[in-house]
Structures are given as structure tokens and as C-alpha cells.
Amino acid sequence: MPDTDSKEVVLHGIAASPGIAHGQIFVLLQKELEVPAYIIDPSQRDAEVSRFEQALLVTRQQIMKVQAEIARKVGEEEARIFDAHLLVLEDQALIEETIREMEAKGFNIEASFQRVGQRYVDAFGQIDDEYLRERASDIRDVVRRVLQNLTGQVTHNYGKLLDQRILVAHDITPSETATLDRGSLLGILTDVGSKTSHAVIVARSMNIPAVVGLRTATHRLKHDDWALVDGYDGLVIINPGERTLFRYGKIQLRRKSVEKRILAAARGEARTQDKERITLMANIEGAGELDKVLEFEADGVGLFRTEFLFLNQPTPPGEDEQFAVYREVASRLAPNPVIIRTLDLGGDKPFCGSLAEDPETNPFLGFRAIRYCLEHPSVFKSQLRAILRASSFGNVRLMFPMISGVDELLKARAFLAEVQAELRAEGVAFDEKLLVGSMIEIPSAAMTADIIARESDFFSIGTNDLIQYLLAIDRVNDRVAHLYEPTHPAVLRCLAQIIEAGRAAGIPVGICGEMAGDPVYASLLIGLGATEISVSPSVLPSVKFFLQQIRISDAKKMVEELMREHEPKAIQARLEQFYRQHMGELGSLIENNGA
Numbered sequence: 001m002p003d004t005d006s007k008e009v010v011l012h013g014i015a016a017s018p019g020i021a022h023g024q025i026f027v028l029l030q031k032e033l034e035v036p037a038y039i040i041d042p043s044q045r046d047a048e049v050s051r052f053e054q055a056l057l058v059t060r061q062q063i064m065k066v067q068a069e070i071a072r073k074v075g076e077e078e079a080r081i082f083d084a085h086l087l088v089l090e091d092q093a094l095i096e097e098t099i100r101e102m103e104a105k106g107f108n109i110e111a112s113f114q115r116v117g118q119r120y121v122d123a124f125g126q127i128d129d130e131y132l133r134e135r136a137s138d139i140r141d142v143v144r145r146v147l148q149n150l151t152g153q154v155t156h157n158y159g160k161l162l163d164q165r166i167l168v169a170h171d172i173t174p175s176e177t178a179t180l181d182r183g184s185l186l187g188i189l190t191d192v193g194s195k196t197s198h199a200v201i202v203a204r205s206m207n208i209p210a211v212v213g214l215r216t217a218t219h220r221l222k223h224d225d226w227a228l229v230d231g232y233d234g235l236v237i238i239n240p241g242e243r244t245l246f247r248y249g250k251i252q253l254r255r256k257s258v259e260k261r262i263l264a265a266a267r268g269e270a271r272t273q274d275k276e277r278i279t280l281m282a283n284i285e286g287a288g289e290l291d292k293v294l295e296f297e298a299d300g301v302g303l304f305r306t307e308f309l310f311l312n313q314p315t316p317p318g319e320d321e322q323f324a325v326y327r328e329v330a331s332r333l334a335p336n337p338v339i340i341r342t343l344d345l346g347g348d349k350p351f352c353g354s355l356a357e358d359p360e361t362n363p364f365l366g367f368r369a370i371r372y373c374l375e376h377p378s379v380f381k382s383q384l385r386a387i388l389r390a391s392s393f394g395n396v397r398l399m400f401p402m403i404s405g406v407d408e409l410l411k412a413r414a415f416l417a418e419v420q421a422e423l424r425a426e427g428v429a430f431d432e433k434l435l436v437g438s439m440i441e442i443p444s445a446a447m448t449a450d451i452i453a454r455e456s457d458f459f460s461i462g463t464n465d466l467i468q469y470l471l472a473i474d475r476v477n478d479r480v481a482h483l484y485e486p487t488h489p490a491v492l493r494c495l496a497q498i499i500e501a502g503r504a505a506g507i508p509v510g511i512c513g514e515m516a517g518d519p520v521y522a523s524l525l526i527g528l529g530a531t532e533i534s535v536s537p538s539v540l541p542s543v544k545f546f547l548q549q550i551r552i553s554d555a556k557k558m559v560e561e562l563m564r565e566h567e568p569k570a571i572q573a574r575l576e577q578f579y580r581q582h583m584g585e586l587g588s589l590i591e592n593n594g595a
Contacts, residue, residue, distance in 0.1 A: 007239040011214050014193070015234035016200040019209030020252045021187035022245065025225040026165035027218060028172075033147050037111035040102075048109040049099060055149040060089050062145060066178045070202065071288055078205040080285065080308070081174055084135065088142040094120060110150040117143035137197055141173035166229055168221050177202040187229035189217045189236055205538070211236055265548055266296040266541035272526075274551040279532040280544055281337075283512055287328045292537035296544070300336035300395070302534025303460065303512040304329060306383065307344050316379055322386035330394030337395040339460065339510075339534075340387050341439065342412075343379065344369045344401040369402035374411055384419040391431035399437040399460055404444045406451050413455065440498050441465040441513075449498045453505035460534070461498055463513025467491055486515050487571035492528070492563060499529045510534055519546040520579045526552055527559030549582045 040048060063085050071079035088094065094116065102112040117139065124136035147153075166187040167180070177188075177199045188203055193212030203210045209231030221227065221238065228240040228248060232255075237244055270280040281302030282293045286309070293301065309317050309325060330338050345368060373380035390396055400412045413436065423430055438445070438452050441462035445452060453459065463486065467473070470491060473484045485491070495511075502509035510532030515521045517535040519542050525533060526547070535543050558578055565571050 008241055008244060009220070009238040011211075011217065011220060011236040011238070013189070013211040013214035013217075013234045013236065014195060015230075015232055016193065016195050016197075016212045017188070017204040017208055017210035017231050019187070019207065019229075019231040020248055020255075021166060021209045021229040021231070022240065022248070023164055023166050023186040023226070025168055025221050025223060025227055027221060027223050028167060028169040029218075033144060033151065033153060035110050035114045035147055035151060036108065038108055039106050040108050042106075045103065048102060051150065052095075052098065052109045052113065055146050056089050056095070058149045059142065059145045060086060062149075063089070063142075063175065066175050070178050071286075078202060081201060084138050085142050085174070088139055089146075110147055113143070113150070114147060117146075137171065137173060137193070137199065141175055144173070145175070166227055168217050170218050172199050174199045174202055177206075180206070180208070187211075187231070189214055189221070189227075189229065191215055191217050262541045262545045265545040268297065268544075268548075270299075270544045270547045272547055272550055272552050274553055276552045278526065278547050279508075279510070280540065280547070281339075281510070281532060281534040282537045282540060283517075283534050284329070284537070287325055287332075289537055290329060290332050292540075293333070296537060296540045298336075298537070298540055300333055301329065301338040302510055302532060303399075304338055304340045305344065306341060310343060310345060316382075319382045319386045322383060323389050326386055326390035326396070327393045330390050330396050332394075334394035337397055339397045339399050339437065340390075341399045341401050342370070342383055342387075343373055345372060370400050370408055370412060371402070374408070374415070377415065380415055381419050384416055385423065388419060388423055388430040388434065389428060391434050392429040396431060397435040397437060397458070399439055399458075401439045401462070402441060402465070403438045403452065404442045405448055406455060409438055409452060409455050441469070443470050443494070446470075446494050446498050449501035450504065453501050453507055456505075456507060458507050459498065459502045459509045460532075461495065461509065461511045461513065461530075463491075463495075463511060463515040466494065466513070467515075470494055485568045485572075486521065487568040487575070489563075489566060489568070489571070492524075492559075492571070495525075495530075496528050496563070503529060508532055517543065519543050520575050522546055523550055523555040523578050523582075524559060524562070524575055526550075527555035527557075546579065546583065550578075554578075 063082055067079045067082040067086075070082070098109070098113045098116045101107075101116050102109055105112065121136045121140050121143070124139060163184055164186060165184070166189060167185060168189045170191045171193060172188065172190055174197075185208055188208055188210040190210075190212045191214055193200060195212075197212070200210055200212060209229045211229055211231060211234050213234075214236065217236070221236075226239055228237040228244065229235075230237070230248070232251075240248075270278040272278065279299045281300045282289070282296075282298040283303040283305065284290070284293065284301055285305050304326075306322070309322060326338075326340060373383075384398075387396065387398055391398075398416070400409060403409050403412075416436065420430070420432075435457040437458035437460055438456040439460050439462050440446055440449060440452070442465070446466065449459070467484060467486055467488075471484065471488060499509045508531045509529070511525050511530050512534040516525060516533045517539045519539075522533065522543055523546075533543065555578075558574065562571050562574060565574070
């Protein structure tokens with residue numbers, strides 16, 4: 001190993017996954033698939049389509065297996081990444097265009113699919129928006145898998161190739177990342193990619209340091225080279241000398257000290273400096289996330305997204321299947337509460353299998369969530385029965401999503417009353433005092449929150465959709481996504497109005513959208529008067545730690561100032577300033593990566 005600094009070479013990339021790694025390099029030279037192209041007889045077209053359909057089916061099974069493995073090893077939230085891959089397989093436009101390509105050009109199905117798939121990859125790769133541009137990698141991953149299944153070429157398990165090495169590749173797909181063994185892999189370096197790529201998200205969840213966008217890493221680095229990966233600043237140092245290793249050793253110790261303090265804080269109450277107790281809960285998609293919820297001593301589950309039991313299933317889960325999951329969550333978290341949200345399919349969580357509906361021009365404004373449930377009593381009542389049965393095993397609360405007004409809430413409550421009567425007649429136990437809440441995420445609900453509060457035991461504000469609908473911003477439309485501003489004065493006023501309506505009615509108001517999961521916004525939400533915050537388990541420690549550093553009285557005083565401000569950027573800057581002031585030295589350590 002080099003012992004002088006003179007041989008050092010520094011490569012600059014994009015800091016994608018935090019952490020520091022030092023070790024030898026393994027350069028992965030990814031072989032291009034050899035896809036045969038030949039003219040077929042028209043009589044063979046049906047057979048080619050059958051081969052195509054079979055390859056799609058096998059690919060679907062493979063991806064679901066990878067998804068299940070990620071859910072087990074990393075978490076269910078990270079496993080949702082592969083929902084996008086499954087949607088590519090169900091894209092009728094892609095499938096039909098492939099068949100038309102075969103019929104028009106006369107080539108075999110794999111050659112036709114490769115051409116069409118590449119057109120999709122190229123189209124997404126040219127989009128200006130970074131997030132959407134990175135979806136090209138997802139499409140490329142799926143196309144490659146389908147072609148492998150059509151041609152019979154095997155997929156390598158890269159986890160078996162590494163032994164305490166830093167992996168260097170031109171690019172790496174999410175499914176390839178999923179095969180990596182965290183115990184053997186030290187870090188990931190790629191020529192291309194960005195912070196928003198799904199492979200990077202998986203790497204972050206596995207705590208693997210990563211630097212992407214290095215452009216020439218596969219050419220500059222060789223097998224067995226020694227390198228140091230700085231996933232905080234996006235640097236790769238080839239042949240690091242003793243002074244560099246010593247400096248980074250100190251940085252790593254300071255970072256670990258910060259992380260220990262934050263994790264230690266997570267094992268205590270979310271109590272502010274002026275001794276106010278904040279209820280801090282977790283958002284989950286399934287029972288697989290309960291270990292983290294319990295480890296970080298969350299005050300319960302503020303949002304159980306039940307739709308993930310329904311996604312990618314040919315038929316909806318039955319009552320008993322749902323009951324088993326709800327019971328496990330309720331019993332393990334008792335006596336802490338579990339707020340179970342009824343089915344919220346539609347929008348960015350499309351219907352599939354027997355639940356599938358006709359495609360809509362704008363699904364976010366269409367037939368989704370409570371609207372679907374009220375029109376499909378059998379599906380709705382089956383879920384309500386499962387939730388009610390589980391309520392006798394813990395502190396279960398029920399919440400209806402996407403309520404637009406009191407009429408919808410009353411209709412939903414009527415179904416609930418009907419199911420309760422059925423269970424009583426059958427002698428099935430359930431919590432007769434079950435609390436029932438409304439999710440406020442539509443402007444019409446926000447404007448009539450005082451009316452809805454009369455029929456609700458609690459509110460939960462879904463900031464993601466509320467901001468989207470309030471500002472008329474489609475978050476996945478790259479031409480307007482930059483206008484999605486949580487600090488828009490209209491958002492602040494709307495949140496204040498909802499919280500005040502809840503306070504006047506004497507019911508608690510929680511917040512469970514993305515705003516709640518960012519410590520910078522925590523002071524705003526608390527200052528506005530929110531009594532509960534629910535976040536992803538992974539960010540719970542950092543939010544709890546920040547809440548422990550502030551005074552509610554200071555947060556309220558700051559919010560009074562912000563309510564007089566007109567510029568979203570000025571509001572954002574003030575919130576960030578408040579965050580830095582109260583985090584002190586730790587805040588600068590986090591921002592400056594311990595340097």
C-alpha cells in the first residue's frame with residue numbers, strides 16, 4: 001500500500017451515499033448482451049408473441065423475488081423501488097409497440113424488443129429533469145432482464161465476485177445492487193448516475209458509501225488499486241497516502257460521534273428544551289419495518305399504508321390475510337397507537353390484477369382512494385372487517401384517505417357502522433371505541449376542516465398531495481416540478497387553518513407527508529401547532545434529535561414572522577437558519593461532513 005502523498009490522484013464525482021471506505025478496487029466490466037436479429041416467417045409471429053409473454057412473466061417473478069429480498073434485508077420502503085420495474089413490464093404501450101415493430105420489420109421478438117426498449121431509454125435519458133432522466137436506468141434494467149430471459153443468457157450475482165472490495169462500474173442497476181453483499185462490499189463508484197437513481201437509493205439504505213458521475217472511473221482505476229471513497233464530498237482518492245488516511249480517519253471518528261449522539265437521542269422521548277412532549281410516530285408499509293420502529297422508540301405508527309398489501313397482486317388480499325398483518329402490527333406496538341389508513345390506490349399507485357381500472361387521463365384527480373372504496377363495497381368492507389378484528393389486539397385507529405368533504409366521510413362511516421353491526425351479530429370482538437380520523441389532503445377538505453372535524457376523532461395532514469393540489473403542481477411532471485414549494489405562503493396558511501380547525505374542535509392534528517420527515521420543517525410544523533408528526537423510520541432519529549434541541553416558544557415566534565413573509569425562498573432560508581442555530585456545532589459537522 002502506498003505510503004506517500006505524491007502518488008495521490010483525486011477524482012471528483014457526485015456524493016451519492018454518505019460514508020468513507022478504504023480498500024482495493026474491483027473493476028466490473030459489464031458485457032453487452034448478444035441479441036440475435038433475424039427475419040422470421042409470418043407464420044411464426046404468434047409463437048414469438050407467446051415467447052415474449054412468457055419472458056415478461058418470468059421477468060416479473062424474478063423482480064418480485066428481488067423485491068422480497070430487499071424488503072427482508074433493507075426495508076419495505078426501499079423495496080417499493082421495484083414497483084417502477086413491475087410497471088414497465090405492464091406498460092401496454094411498450095408491449096404493443098414491440099409487437100408492431102416485429103410485424104412491420106419482420107425481425108424476431110428479442111430484436112424488436114431491444115429496438116423499442118432502447119427508444120424508451122433514449123427518450124427518458126434526454127429529459128431535463130434529473131429524477132425522470134434517471135428512470136431510464138430502471139427501463140434499461142427491465143429491458144436487459146427480459147432480453148436475458150428471451151435469449152437464455154444468465155444474470156451474474158455480483159455479490160459472489162467481491163471480497164472486501166470497492167466496486168467500480170460504468171453503471172449499476174437497482175437489481176444488481178440488490179445482489180450485493182454488504183459484508184463484502186466496501187463502496188460503489190460509477191462513471192454515470194445521480195443522487196436520485198434507484199441503485200443509489202438502495203446503496204444508501206444498505207449504508208454503502210457511493211460516488212457516482214465520475215465519468216472515467218472504469219478507465220482510470222484498475223483491479224487491485226488502492227483507493228479511498230469519500231461519499232460525503234463525492235471524492236475518490238487513488239493511492240491515498242498516510243497523511244490523507246490519518247485525516248480521513250479523524251473525519252470518520254467525528255462523523256461516527258455525531259451519528260452515535262443522534263442514535264442515542266432516538267432512544268428517548270421527543271421532548272423539547274422547554275419540556276414540551278412531541279408525539280413522534282412512524283410511517284410504514286408493512287410489518288417488516290416494525291423492528292426499526294421499536295428500535296427508535298417511536299410513539300406508535302402514524303400512517304400504515306395498507307395499499308402496499310394490494311400492489312402487484314393478481315387478486316386483492318382476503319380478509320384473513322389482511323387481518324394477520326394488522327394484528328401483528330397492533331399487538332407488537334401495543335399499547336402505542338397504530339393508525340391504519342384504508343386503501344389508497346390510484347394516482348402514483350396504480351390498480352393492478354383484478355382491481356385494475358380503465359386508464360385515466362389524470363389519475364391523481366380521478367378514481368382513487370376513498371372514491372374507489374365507496375364504489376367497491378366488497379373490497380372496502382373486507383378491509384374494514386380485518387381492521388376492526390385487529391383492533392381487539394392493540395391500540396388501533398382507522399383513517400380514511402382523500403376525503404374531499406363531509407359527505408364522503410359520512411358515507412365511509414356508514415360502511416364502517418354496517419361492518420361493526422355484522423361483527424357484533426357474529427360475536428366477533430373488536431374495539432367498540434375505535435377512533436376514526438380523516439386525512440386532510442385536498443383543498444376542499446382544508447377549507448371545510450371545521451365541518452369535517454365534527455365527524456372526526458383526529459386529523460392527519462398529508463402534505464404531499466395537499467401541496468400538489470393546492471399549487472396545481474404535478475410532482476412527476478418535469479416542466480412544473482420545480483414549482484412544488486412546501487414554503488409557499490399558501491401552504492403555510494392552509495396548514496395553519498387545518499390545525500386551527502382541529503384545535504377548535506378539540507381533536508389532535510398530525511402531519512405525515514414528506515415535510516414531516518425533514519428536520520428543517522419540523523420547527524415550522526410544531527410552531528404552527530401540530531401535535532403529532534409521523535415520519536419514515538429511517539429519518540426518525542434525526543427528526544427526534546432536532547426536536548430535542550429547540551423550544552416550542554421559539555418555533556412559534558418564528559412562525560409568526562414567517563406568516564408575514566411573501567417569498568417562499570425567504571421562508572426556506574429562515575427555516576434553514578433556525579435549523580443551523582439550534583443544531584450548533586453538530587449542524588456544521590453534518591453540513592461540512594466532519595471536515
